[in-house]
Amino acid sequence: MTSSLCLHCGGAIPAGLDGGFCCRGCEGAYGLVRDLGLEQYYSRRAVDPAARPLRPDEEAGLAHDFSAHVMEDGKGEASLHLMIEGLHCGACIWLIEALLNKQPGVTWARVNMTTRRLVVRWRAAEAEPGALLAPVLAVGYRLVPYDPERLGDQTQRQEKELLRAMAIAGFAAGNVMLLSVSVWAGHFSYMGPATRGLMHWISALIVLPAVAWCVRPFARSAISALRAGRTNMDVPITIGVTLASLMSLWETIHGGEYAYFDSAITLLFFLLIGRYLDSRARGRARTTVEHLLALDATAVTVVEADGTQRLMPPHKVSPGARVLVAAGERIGIDGTIVDGVSDVDTSLLTGESLPAQVKAGEKVFAGTLNLSAPLRLTVAAVGERTLLAEIVRMMEVAEQGRARYVALADRVSRWYAPVVHLAAILTFSGWTLLGGAPWQVALLHAVAVLIITCPCALALAVPVVQVIASGRLLRQGILVKSATALERFADADHVVFDKTGTLTLGKAQLVEDGGWGAEDLAEAAGLALASRHPLARALVAAAPNARLADGVAEIPGRGLEVAASGIRLGSRTFVGVDDAQTSHDVGPELWLARPGRPPLRFAFSDAPRPDAAQVVARLKAMGLTVELLSGDRPVTARKVAEELGIDDWRAGCAPADKCARLAELAAQGKKVLMIGDGLNDAPALAAAHVSMSPSTAVDVSQTAADVVFQGGRLAPVVECLEVARTSRTLVKQNFMLALGYNIFTVPLAVAGMVTPLIAAIAMSTSSLVVIGNALRLSGRKGRAGVVGG
Amino acid sequence: MLIPVALGLGLVGLIAFLWAMKSGQFDDLDGAAHRILFDDDDPPRSGA
Numbered sequence: 017m018t019s020s021l022c023l024h025c026g027g028a029i030p031a032g033l034d035g036g037f038c039c040r041g042c043e044g045a046y047g048l049v050r051d052l053g054l055e056q057y058y059s060r061r062a063v064d065p066a067a068r069p070l071r072p073d074e075e076a077g078l079a080h081d082f083s084a085h086v087m088e089d090g091k092g093e094a095s096l097h098l099m100i101e102g103l104h105c106g107a108c109i110w111l112i113e114a115l116l117n118k119q120p121g122v123t124w125a126r127v128n129m130t131t132r133r134l135v136v137r138w139r140a141a142e143a144e145p146g147a148l149l150a151p152v153l154a155v156g157y158r159l160v161p162y163d164p165e166r167l168g169d170q171t172q173r174q175e176k177e178l179l180r181a182m183a184i185a186g187f188a189a190g191n192v193m194l195l196s197v198s199v200w201a202g203h204f205s206y207m208g209p210a211t212r213g214l215m216h217w218i219s220a221l222i223v224l225p226a227v228a229w230c231v232r233p234f235a236r237s238a239i240s241a242l243r244a245g246r247t248n249m250d251v252p253i254t255i256g257v258t259l260a261s262l263m264s265l266w267e268t269i270h271g272g273e274y275a276y277f278d279s280a281i282t283l284l285f286f287l288l289i290g291r292y293l294d295s296r297a298r299g300r301a302r303t304t305v306e307h308l309l310a311l312d313a314t315a316v317t318v319v320e321a322d323g324t325q326r327l328m329p330p331h332k333v334s335p336g337a338r339v340l341v342a343a344g345e346r347i348g349i350d351g352t353i354v355d356g357v358s359d360v361d362t363s364l365l366t367g368e369s370l371p372a373q374v375k376a377g378e379k380v381f382a383g384t385l386n387l388s389a390p391l392r393l394t395v396a397a398v399g400e401r402t403l404l405a406e407i408v409r410m411m412e413v414a415e416q417g418r419a420r421y422v423a424l425a426d427r428v429s430r431w432y433a434p435v436v437h438l439a440a441i442l443t444f445s446g447w448t449l450l451g452g453a454p455w456q457v458a459l460l461h462a463v464a465v466l467i468i469t470c471p472c473a474l475a476l477a478v479p480v481v482q483v484i485a486s487g488r489l490l491r492q493g494i495l496v497k498s499a500t501a502l503e504r505f506a507d508a509d510h511v512v513f514d515k516t517g518t519l520t521l522g523k524a525q526l527v528e529d530g531g532w533g534a535e536d537l538a539e540a541a542g543l544a545l546a547s548r549h550p551l552a553r554a555l556v557a558a559a560p561n562a563r564l565a566d567g568v569a570e571i572p573g574r575g576l577e578v579a580a581s582g583i584r585l586g587s588r589t590f591v592g593v594d595d596a597q598t599s600h601d602v603g604p605e606l607w608l609a610r611p612g613r614p615p616l617r618f619a620f621s622d623a624p625r626p627d628a629a630q631v632v633a634r635l636k637a638m639g640l641t642v643e644l645l646s647g648d649r650p651v652t653a654r655k656v657a658e659e660l661g662i663d664d665w666r667a668g669c670a671p672a673d674k675c676a677r678l679a680e681l682a683a684q685g686k687k688v689l690m691i692g693d694g695l696n697d698a699p700a701l702a703a704a705h706v707s708m709s710p711s712t713a714v715d716v717s718q719t720a721a722d723v724v725f726q727g728g729r730l731a732p733v734v735e736c737l738e739v740a741r742t743s744r745t746l747v748k749q750n751f752m753l754a755l756g757y758n759i760f761t762v763p764l765a766v767a768g769m770v771t772p773l774i775a776a777i778a779m780s781t782s783s784l785v786v787i788g789n790a791l792r793l794s795g796r797k798g799r800a801g802v803v804g805g
Numbered sequence: 806m807l808i809p810v811a812l813g814l815g816l817v818g819l820i821a822f823l824w825a826m827k828s829g830q831f832d833d834l835d836g837a838a839h840r841i842l843f844d845d846d847d848p849p850r851s852g853a
Contacts, residue, residue, distance in 0.1 A: 060842075106839025129836030179826060187819040191812055218808060 023058070024049075025156060045155045052151075054114050061107035086145055093123065094140040098149075100132050101158040108157075115151045119143060134159070178292045181230040185285040188226035189278070192219045196278040200773045209271055216268040219277040227261045230284045233291065247433040248426060255437075256466040257284055263463045266456070274460070279467050279775045286476065286783050294479040316348040317341070319392070339393045341386045350381050351393035357574075359549060361385040371550065373587075383695050388549045388570065424503055424744075425478040428751060436469045443766045461768040467775055468765040469758055476783055477750035480790040485743040488794055493711075493726035494736055501722035504706035505740035507687045511635055511733075512678065512704070514692030515646035515656055517712065519628050521728065522693070524550050524604050524620040526558040532608075532616045538562050540608045540618060543576040543585040551606050552576070552585075554620055575606075582611045591615050622652075629660045631730040636661075638737065640689075645669050645677060647696050674700035691733060693717055708733060739793070746793055750786045757782040 024042035037043040049055055088094045100112070109127040112134065116125035121142030127134050138148060149159055195215045202212060231254060238250035257280050264275035318326050319338040333339065333349060341347050343358070359371040362384045371387055374380060380393065440462045447458035486496040496502060513519050532540075537555070541562030544552035547570050556562060567578050575586015584591045584607075591609035604620040632642055644665035646653040653667035666677065678700050681688050690697070690704030693713035701707040701720040709721035718724050725732035761778050764770050770778075825831065 106836070106842055109836060109839060127836065128833040129839060130833045176826065179831070180823060183819060183822050183826075187815050191815050194811060195808070218812075222812070 041154075041156070048151060048154055049111070049115075052115065052118055054111060057107050057111045060110070061105050086140075088140055092140055093137055094145070095124075095135060095137040096145055096149075098134045098136070098159045100127065100134050101160075102156060103127070103129065103132055111155070112152055112157065115155065116148070119148050119151070122148065175292070175295050178233060178288060178295060181233060182285070182288040182292050184226050185230045185281060185288050188222050188230075189281045189285040191222055192278045192281055195219050196772065196776070199275075203771075203773075212273070213268070213271055216264075216275045216277070219275065220265055220268050223277040223281050224261060224265065227257060227280055227284065230281075230288060231257055234284075234287070247430065249429040249433070252433050252436045252466065252469070253283075253287060256463075256469075259463050260467050263460060267460070270456075274772050276463065276467060276772050276775065279772055279779065282776065283467070283779065286779075290476045290479040293483040333395055333398050335395050335398060337395045339395055341391045341393060343386060343389050345386055347380055347384050347386055347391075347393075348382055349393070349395050350379070350397040351395045353378050353380060354392045354394050356389055356391040358389040358391050359387040361387055361550065388547065424747060436466065439469065439762065439766070440465045446766070447768070457768075461765070464768070464770045464775065465762065465765040468761050468770060468778065476786050477754055477790075478747055480787050481743050481746045481750065481793065484790055484793045485739050489732075489736060489739055492732065492735060494732045495711075495724045495726075496722070497724065498722040501706060502740045502743050504687075504722070505689065505736055506744040508640065508689035508706055508737065510641045510643065510681060510686040511689045511691065512643045512645055512681075512700070513662070514694060514697045514700075515644060515648055515653055516622060517693040518691055518697075518710065519644070519656060519660065519730070520622040520624050522622065522712070524554040525623040526554050527619045527621050529619055532618060536608060536616055537618075539565075539583070539610075540585050540606070540616075543568050543578065543583065543608075544606075546570055547576055551604055551618075551620055555606060555618060584609045621655075624656060624660060625728060625730045627729050627731055631734055632660045632662060634734050635737075638734075640737075641686075645674050645700070647671075647674075647694070669696075671696045671699050675703050678703045689733075689737075708736065742793055746790055750789055753785055753789065754782060757785075 022038035022042050023036045024046040025038060037046065049057060086094050086096050103109070106129070109129055112127050113125050116122050116136055119138075121138040122136065123139060124137040125134070136145075136148065138145075153159060195218055199207070199212055199215050201207075202215075234250045234257075235254045237248065238254040241248045241251060260276045260280040264277050264280070266272075267275050316328055316333050317340045318328050318333055319340050320326065325340065338354070339349060339351060347360075353374060353376050355376055357373070357375045360374050360380055361371045362381070374391075379396065380386075380391070443465045444458045444462035447453045447461055448455055451458070453461075482499075482502065485502055489496055516522050526537075537559045538561065541556050541559035542565035544555040545562060545564040546568040547553075565578055565583075567580050568576055569579060570576050571586070571590070575584060575590040577584045577586075586607065588605070588607050591607040593607055593609075593615050604622075606618045606620070607615050608618065609615040635642055642662050642664070644653060644657050644662045646656075646665070646667050647669050648667060650667040653665055657663075657665035666673075669677070674697065678688055678690065682703075682705070687705040690701050690707040691709065692698075692701055692707075693710050694717065697709070697713075698717045698720045701709060701717055706723075707721045708723040708725065709717045711718070711724050711726040713721070713724075723736060725736070757778065761770070764774070830837075
């Protein structure tokens with residue numbers, strides 16, 4: 017680690033600080049870790065650049081109220097389930113567990129790295145949860161309690177059931193195959209009917225219970241589909257497997273030559289593999305999103321009548337209560353300012369990129385960000401009646417309006433399942449009526465048709481491709497939330513972008529317009545270091561070597577001042593610039609005023625993401641049309657649109673306008689891909705054919721979007737489209753392969769020429785071909801990752 | 806005869822797998838991969 021990086025969090029040390037730390041929080045955390053004798057942590061860990069840096073929150077000293085989530089088991093032991101943000105590697109697990117185990121009273125502490133969750137148990141009489149977890153918070157991890165009953169428990173149970181069924185099917189399939197191979201060999205050499213009968217009986221003993229257990233996930237889905245008057249893939253699977261097992265039992269009892277036990281159980285085994293992979297890939301994306309959501313849910317600091325402060329979830333706060341919002345904190349409720357002057361960033365709510373000044377008596381809304389000074393609010397509305405909830409309602413309406421999309425596999429199975437059943441019935445009636453065969457023989461042939469057509473390859477065709485596609489996207493930080501998202505992505509022909517936070521980074525950057533020199537910048541940055549206002553931070557970012565000037569005072573909502581020398585940095589009114597004497601266009605700006613010299617203007621703009629122009633060009637090259645819908649002012653929207661080469665843009669759109677525009681596009685028959693991050697985009701995200709949002713987006717937008725992507729680049733949009741299109745091709749090829757195989761084998765089955773051996777060979781080869789074809793997706797390295805040409 | 810022996814061995818494997826699953830050994834596959842790297846001169850008590 018070089019000396020320019022913080023010893024604790026590994027982040028850059030701002031200029032003007034020595035001692036190896038970037039802030040006091042990190043220094044304290046380092047001391048804490050060393051005092052406990054855990055400093056090996058620093059040599060062990062590997063910092064993950066994608067994860068949140070391990071920097072303690074400034075309000076970490078504030079006691080969090082965890083008591084609502086503590087569960088007591090009645091024997092004096094309490095436990096708490098928490099989600100952790102800031103896990104980098106195995107050393108973090110070790111550090112957290114060691115920190116907690118050194119606390120008095122802790123009996124058990126365990127971090128689950130896959131789900132990023134922590135379980136702590138302690139003797140309730142000996143410790144308070146807040147004090148217990150304080151060291152973990154102080155080191156810089158963020159902890160959010162959750163209710164294990166409610167979060168992801170059902171999917172987990174489902175996944176476990178699938179895994180268990182898969183194990184049983186695998187065991188049964190392996191053992192039956194052992195017996196079947198000897199039966200098949202027996203056909204060619206000599207095997208007496210008695211030996212064959214014994215083999216069949218043993219197979220039956222293994223397979224029947226296994227099938228009875230393993231067919232349940234399919235049977236449940238088949239029954240619910242039939243109840244709803246539909247058929248899906250699971251109907252022929254269930255009927256085929258059940259009939260094959262029963263028929264084979266009948267054959268075994270009557271000493272028949274052929275039994276299909278091995279086919280039935282192998283079929284189930286393959287299908288369960290597909291199911292399990294499918295649920296695992298999607299379950300993983302889902303828990304990651306749940307995790308993000310829970311962490312972003314703002315807690316509100318309520319000030320009680322006696323002056324004590326308590327952290328509460330927003331929906332538990334009652335109107336009229338006093339709430340304190342620290343500088344830099346997101347406001348969780350709608351309210352009126354009682355005390356304080358500050359700037360409020362409303363970009364998530366309105367798309368406006370400039371912070372607005374607020375003072376006592378004005379209203380602020382949930383979802384906005386308080387920037388420069390603490391505010392005291394009286395709560396006006398919570399929960400359902402906030403502006404935020406209004407937008408969420410609009411989103412729900414939009415979601416209902418979205419046509420129910422039917423997955424490709426379901427569309428295929430809608431006609432496939434009836435055809436299969438018809439073929440089986442025709443075989444049966446053909447053999448009994450025309451062929452004059454006894455009904456047992458006819459039924460045997462009909463079952464063979466069902467087994468052969470049983471959509472083993474067909475059922476694997478979609479999930480295998482999807483698992484590989486979403487796995488490939490997941491490795492690049494793209495989470496596919498919805499099962500049909502990739503299919504809908506492949507359909508998209510029109511892309512609608514939001515501006516602030518989507519095409520742009522949502523952060524101001526200093527514009528070098530030649531109006532100031534390096535010395536001026538250093539001097540201004542010296543003042544700006546003292547503030548958390550985004551423009552001040554942007555100024556500091558442009559002047560990394562600046563040193564904090566002495567005696568800087570922040571005047572909230574106005575600017576910064578060094579009283580001794582009379583230097584001021586802030587808004588134009590603050591530095592005394594007359595509106596009439598400036599010909600500059602409006603935009604985010606800071607003025608630097610020094611006694612005896614003319615005031616200087618620093619202009620800022622919200623820079624586009626580094627690869628935004630390339631992505632737009634690339635989308636156009638792929639044959640999609642691109643459009644910009646912004647809630648910002650026309651001046652800013654036009655500038656960004658021109659810079660990125662987007663011809664079609666609209667500014668000043670309210671959330672309802674965006675929705676209306678999407679409806680208009682849908683009416684023109686366009687399949688719209690909407691990409692946005694703000695609350696104002698959420699209804700539009702829900703209304704679009706398919707939608708995407710960055711992981712910096714507000715929780716509502718992430719919930720509404722089908723795909724969430726991480727990182728500062730826009731390339732995931734192109735990557736996702738390309739993977740989606742490739743997957744669609746592969747799925748179609750797989751369907752073709754599976755159908756081609758059926759066309760070849762079904763006549764054999766109808767003619768009664770399929771023995772269990774042929775069925776087994778045909779089934780395995782077709783499945784392997786389909787899987788092999790799908791694997792081509794992961795083999796081809798992400799060309800789209802580099803959006804160059 | 807070999808068949809009961811083969812079946813028995815398979816069954817043992819199956820039971821072992823189901824037990825492992827039930828006792829939570831498949832809950833955190835990523836974490837387990839990292840845990841093996843701690844050389845425990847100061848072992849977390851519950852780290853087993």
